[in-house]
Amino acid sequence: MTDWRSEARLPDERIAAGRAYADGKVVPATRAVALLEAVLRPGDRVCLEGDNQKQADCLARALAACDPGKVHDLHMVQSGIVLPEHLDVFETGIARRLDYSYSGPQGGRIARMLYGGQIALGAVHTYLELFARYFMDLTPNVALIAGVSADREGNLYTGPNTEDTPTVVEATAFKNGVVIAQVNEIVERVPRVDIPGDRIDFVVAADKPFYVEPLFTRDPAAMTETQVLMAMMAIKGIYAEYGIRRLNHGIGFGTAAIELLLPTYGERLGLKGRIATHWALNPHPTLIPAIEAGWVQQVHCFGSEVGMDRYIRERPDVFFTGRDGSLRSNRAFCQTAGLYACDLFIGSTLQIDLAGHSSTVTRDRVAGFGGAPNMGSDPHGRRHPSDTWMKAGHEAQGVGDPMLMRGRKLVVQLVETFGDKLVPTFVERLDALELARKTGLELAPVMIYGDDVTHIVTEEGIANLLLCRDADEREQAIRGVAGYTEIGRGRDRAKVEELRARGIVRRPEDLGIEPLDADRALLAAKSIKDLVHWSGGLYEPPAKFRNW
Amino acid sequence: MTDWRSEARLPDERIAAGRAYADGKVVPATRAVALLEAVLRPGDRVCLEGDNQKQADCLARALAACDPGKVHDLHMVQSGIVLPEHLDVFETGIARRLDYSYSGPQGGRIARMLYGGQIALGAVHTYLELFARYFMDLTPNVALIAGVSADREGNLYTGPNTEDTPTVVEATAFKNGVVIAQVNEIVERVPRVDIPGDRIDFVVAADKPFYVEPLFTRDPAAMTETQVLMAMMAIKGIYAEYGIRRLNHGIGFGTAAIELLLPTYGERLGLKGRIATHWALNPHPTLIPAIEAGWVQQVHCFGSEVGMDRYIRERPDVFFTGRDGSLRSNRAFCQTAGLYACDLFIGSTLQIDLAGHSSTVTRDRVAGFGGAPNMGSDPHGRRHPSDTWMKAGHEAQGVGDPMLMRGRKLVVQLVETFGDKLVPTFVERLDALELARKTGLELAPVMIYGDDVTHIVTEEGIANLLLCRDADEREQAIRGVAGYTEIGRGRDRAKVEELRARGIVRRPEDLGIEPLDADRALLAAKSIKDLVHWSGGLYEPPAKFRNW
Structure with a gap:
């Protein structure tokens, strides 16, 4: 029995x-x-x-x-x-x-x-x-x-x-x-x-309240003009072009700079209401100016953020809150929204190879993936169209039976060509592969595979991988925005110029952006204190972010 | 303000x-x-x-x-x-x-x-x-x-x-x-x-209890020997070969036949404990014999099924139940499990074209997709390996950097070459495309796109699309199992034989299956009444399934 x-x-x-x-x-x-x-x-x-x-x-x-x-x-x-x-x-x-x-x-x-x-x-x-x-x-x-x-x-x-x-x-x-x-x-x-x-x-x-890490607070004071330039390119060359309304931002300074440029640069481009209206996002303090300026219709959150409680309580039209007034976050549903209901994921990474594979794993650190591979993947199970998604699909598929045209999720890597301590972001081979070999992992810890990446934005320009028709074009498009790294210097100049003529590689000037205009003055908030001001005093930053 | x-x-x-x-x-x-x-x-x-x-x-x-x-x-x-x-x-x-x-x-x-x-x-x-x-x-x-x-x-x-x-x-x-x-x-x-x-x-x-449809009850009495044959091929040619433990079954008679063959044919092949142990599945009555025979470790359910309540209450080691004893289902989590935690989705469809695209939409019916496109898609965001998934990935990728080898979800279409009223399942062009054109849909209602399908099983054999190296091979592999439909008769016989030599098309005899052995006697239960017996009287089928 x-x-x-x-x-x-x-x-x-x-x-x-x-x-x-x-x-x-x-x-x-x-x-x-x-x-x-x-x-x-x-x-x-x-x-x-x-x-x-x-x-x-x-x-x-x-x-x-x-x-x-x-x-x-x-x-x-x-x-x-x-x-x-x-x-x-x-x-x-x-x-x-x-x-x-x-x-x-x-x-x-x-x-x-x-x-x-x-x-x-x-x-x-x-x-x-x-x-x-x-x-x-x-x-x-x-x-x-x-x-x-x-x-x-x-x-x-x-x-x-x-x-x-x-x-x-x-x-x-x-x-x-x-x-x-x-x-x-x-x-x-x-x-x-x-x-x-x-x-x-x-x-x-x-014995004491549980610990919460303010993981999504980015101090505008630390943002560079390079980041401002890249944010301008992303807004004008990607958000505006594809009309991206539903999106998720990664955790870095680059995407925080985009958030801070919406009410200034984005406003000047006439994009309010046309982009960045619906978000799967933690309550980033750097989103406050865009919310206050009326850009944001709705935000669903994975978790919360230290210091944002009072602000969220006073913005219940924007955030998901309970009848008690405080935020209701839910990582499972927000990740699902990021996967299936967002048209864009944009984030950063530590290394990108010539096929566009990326990883945050280095030889001596296994950081884990979090949500990036989920949100930064093209979900084949998606069956609802949007203009953004269909436009990306058309670019990816080129010719073909128009009735069998599918859309594509936009997956954008926003990286400077050199990272911390001037380590090049672009590499021949990901350190993740070496780590996998040494630790005997069956599957290398690649964060986002190249076939899911649609654009790479660096300070040198935007590479649109959707429009590349073979592996060689992809490689040259990547080299074409890899700046003075060894990968960038190894480019085939003639091929990159051809890709530029086809709009696959775009420089700031191709987008009508003057690099000298990339000024910190464009940031809607230049400091944490500015964010507090924008919030009408409702945002209460943790002590380590206060210097006044 | x-x-x-x-x-x-x-x-x-x-x-x-x-x-x-x-x-x-x-x-x-x-x-x-x-x-x-x-x-x-x-x-x-x-x-x-x-x-x-x-x-x-x-x-x-x-x-x-x-x-x-x-x-x-x-x-x-x-x-x-x-x-x-x-x-x-x-x-x-x-x-x-x-x-x-x-x-x-x-x-x-x-x-x-x-x-x-x-x-x-x-x-x-x-x-x-x-x-x-x-x-x-x-x-x-x-x-x-x-x-x-x-x-x-x-x-x-x-x-x-x-x-x-x-x-x-x-x-x-x-x-x-x-x-x-x-x-x-x-x-x-x-x-x-x-x-x-x-x-x-x-x-x-x-004013009266809410209505529930017994949508997942399949009467074994209605199962044909063709379905038994196809179930044998799926078990021996796919489940056993890939060692599939975590899976989801569609709603049809074909997959129900597989469930009923586990404790008989599967047992004979020595597969108990090696396949079909963890399920994302509604409580199918046809799974009762496999549960009773000790095949099934765990089942998470999208919803419940009429008549299964008492049985589920008495099998809390298998199902997710509350402290009140009854099932706790959850469609969102079960779909997520089907997407990311299952190695196999197997279901049926009404039409398949030469690229492997399939749809349940016909010229005059818009049935909707339910969960099939979600579970029947290869999730690019998956980052955990399993032997099953890696084997499928190796087949799909062939040669390449072994450190960049990825896995693949198995997505299997289990269809007879002719469906109801002898309408051919294999077609040049999906009716879904015509419907999309007439109704002005931007996106044709394709259920599963060809690039996500890994195998097609018909009464004629198994086509392994993972091993096909170009569109022509895929087309001939599909024609090669399309029987006497026009699509099947249009095959290039020499090419199909070549594919067969490479194991891409496999006939029952290639799998060591004698079609004459495909007998209804292999079904662990031959009627609803048998299912009730298997359950020790705990399964209480709705009146319309009772004829005794």
């Missing part, structure tokens, strides 16, 4: 064991280690919520403090590897296997631990892809998550940083898993219910 | 108007028309929940009964156009614009209304794509949804058919919209909270 409840009985057993340390569902922070030791079993798949912003840090410390004799060989399945504790657990043997998406600050340490064999790596995913596997073959047995507050029934208020939480909880709670939430406070009644209490088994009253 | 709450004030105004017909949040069915007339405004974007199974039918009738003088020019944004009322509203002028995904029974009427100009069609989407737009540019102002029960605070129990509801509600409730739920009953306490009450504004006590 088959036992059809061998897994389904587990939550009851685990919860019964955990109850010894709880008052109802509530557990004091001092007993978090004991709770985890009671609930966890060796080999469990565990999601320790490490989003790219919000961190379940109290539970991370508790997990790292568990006795490896009791809790060991865990398989961590979480989107962000951000805190030191996320890797400490691999050193002590508490955890052994890892499947993840993003790692900013820990990228160097992960690489060392991979080389050293301390981590058995499954794969580096995009966010949405990892979420997908939560429902397929990487379902967590235990989820350790973070919220702002909870009531005694476990009803959870995540506040503006909802992020991954509903997705993680849904996969875990409905597949015989146990969900433990740390909260900043236990309250009588939560301001809104982000997660119903019947999906939360334990609530740990954390 | 900009008014930043012109939209955000609307829900309060609408809710205040609706309260006249409510006791708290609760509205009797008799006042549903008055409620809708009070809440709706001309031009509103409205999601009238029409999933592919569950229907908010009480609210559909109420909407159709509204006074077009008060409620008109609505823009309907809903995944399913299934009930007559879904189209009635376009005849009376209550609705004018339509964006949708799927239409089974109403496909003919939609086509006529499109020709007649009664519907202003936005686009025919995939489910996930439409959900994506809910968060971008098709956010509903009002959502009319369906649940099993609610308490007086509006906490909603959707029961096993959760389907689209959480996604629709999230987009609407957090973007200044109003949510109205019809429920079968008002209760003191819901069995579990599928949607928190603070996202639900009104609860309509419906």
Whole structure:
């Protein structure tokens, strides 16, 4: 007789064991280690919520403090590897296997631990892809998550940083898993219910509020005139030409400069209402001037951003908010919107090769992908047209049966030819390939493959890869905007001039842009303080961004 | 001074108007028309929940009964156009614009209304794509949804058919919209909270339980030996060869036959545990024998299926269930899993052309796509390898830099060379193109484009399109399995034999399958009654499938 409840009985057993340390569902922070030791079993798949912003840090410390004799060989399945504790657990043997998406600050340490064999790596995913596997073959047995507050029934208020939480909880709670939430406070009644209490088994009253990284704050004071020039080219040569209304911006200074140029340069070009109206974007402070100037109709957010809460509350026509007034973000849905409902993804990268493949992985850092490969890919499953998408499709397909014409997602790389410390962005071969070889990865950690990239923008110009008809043209188009890098100097000058005549390579002057006009004066805000002004004092930047 | 709450004030105004017909949040069915007339405004974007199974039918009738003088020019944004009322509203002028995904029974009427100009069609989407737009540019102002029960605070129990509801509600409730739920009953306490009450504004006590279509029930008694043969070829020639563990099956008899052959033919081939362990699938009754025989580790569901409730409750190790014991389905997450976490999609279609493009649209029916284009596409954003996926990638890419080798999703079309009424499946030109021309669609309603299809299985054999090196080889591979259709008879026999020698076209005998062995005796269940037996009496088929 088959036992059809061998897994389904587990939550009851685990919860019964955990109850010894709880008052109802509530557990004091001092007993978090004991709770985890009671609930966890060796080999469990565990999601320790490490989003790219919000961190379940109290539970991370508790997990790292568990006795490896009791809790060991865990398989961590979480989107962000951000805190030191996320890797400490691999050193002590508490955890052994890892499947993840993003790692900013820990990228160097992960690489060392991979080389050293301390981590058995499954794969580096995009966010949405990892979420997908939560429902397929990487379902967590235990989820350790973070919220702002909870009531005694476990009803959870995540506040503006909802992020991954509903997705993680849904996969875990409905597949015989146990969900433990740390909260900043236990309250009588939560301001809104982000997660119903019947999906939360334990609530740990954390010793301090969960950590959130201001990951999307770019100080306009640090923007260069090169970035202003590139932003002008992107707006005039891409946004205006394709009439891009629905879009996602990456995390860098280049795209932040575009945001700051909309109400100035964009306004002068008469583009208001015609471009950049609908966004899949975190609440970037640098978007404030465009919002205030009436450019932005709607923004759906992956997560929130430190200091933006009051501003968002006062702009409910623009952002998704709850009846409590605060932002409702949701990484899974925003990534889905970025994949299927946006016509443009524009971001940056560290290396681009001659085929247009790009990566943020270097020889000694495994940064992870986050959302870029998802949003920076052409979704073949898309079936709704837009003028933007169809125009890109026409360019890509050239001739062919007009009734079988399809659209294309615009995927733009915005890079300076030389990056930090004058390291060239354009390379013969991605460092990611060398890293894959050394660590034995089956699949090289390429962020965006060349066949998905439609444009590369550098300070030298725009390469339109859609119009290239073979690999040689693509290579020369890339060389043609690669400036004084070795790749750029290796160009076939005659071929690049031919590509320029065909509009495949475009210089600032071809776009009617005078490089000398690329002045910081064009930035709608020149400092964080300016952003605060634009917001009418509603934006409250974190201390490290205040110098006044 | 900009008014930043012109939209955000609307829900309060609408809710205040609706309260006249409510006791708290609760509205009797008799006042549903008055409620809708009070809440709706001309031009509103409205999601009238029409999933592919569950229907908010009480609210559909109420909407159709509204006074077009008060409620008109609505823009309907809903995944399913299934009930007559879904189209009635376009005849009376209550609705004018339509964006949708799927239409089974109403496909003919939609086509006529499109020709007649009664519907202003936005686009025919995939489910996930439409959900994506809910968060971008098709956010509903009002959502009319369906649940099993609610308490007086509006906490909603959707029961096993959760389907689209959480996604629709999230987009609407957090973007200044109003949510109205019809429920079968008002209760003191819901069995579990599928949607928190603070996202639900009104609860309509419906006059009868909402309608659910048993869309995924395939009677084994109707399966033919041709389908058994094709299922054998798929299992031996594709599932076994690629070691497919994570997969999605389409809705037809062909894939249901595969499900029924796993515990018999699959067992004989020694494949148990090596294939078909993790599924993104509705709870198909035809999967019961494979589950009972221990083949299936986990199934995540888009929706539920009529009659499967008791069975699912007793198999919580396999299905995602709530602590109340019943299924928790979720179309958005299951589609995401189908896109990014499955290695195989296999389904059927009505027409395939010489490039492998396929469509279920015919000259007089616009059926919609549902999930097929999403799950039947190669997601370029995928970054986790599997042996299956990498093997397909190697076949597709042939030679090339091994470090830049990528995987490929397997997308299989399982079709008989002649369909219903002996209409040929293989055609020179898809009827979808003619329909697009006549209705002025910008984008032809192609279900799956040829470049995403990896294999075509017919009763004549398997065409492996991954191994084809140019368009001519693809065409001959397709002709080579197109049997006695005109397309099949037009093959270049010598070329097809060459393709066969290279393993691109494979006949049953090439796979070691004797067509005479393709006997209905191989079906683990030969009738619905057999399925009930397999389930130990837990499966309770709807009356129309009972003949004993």
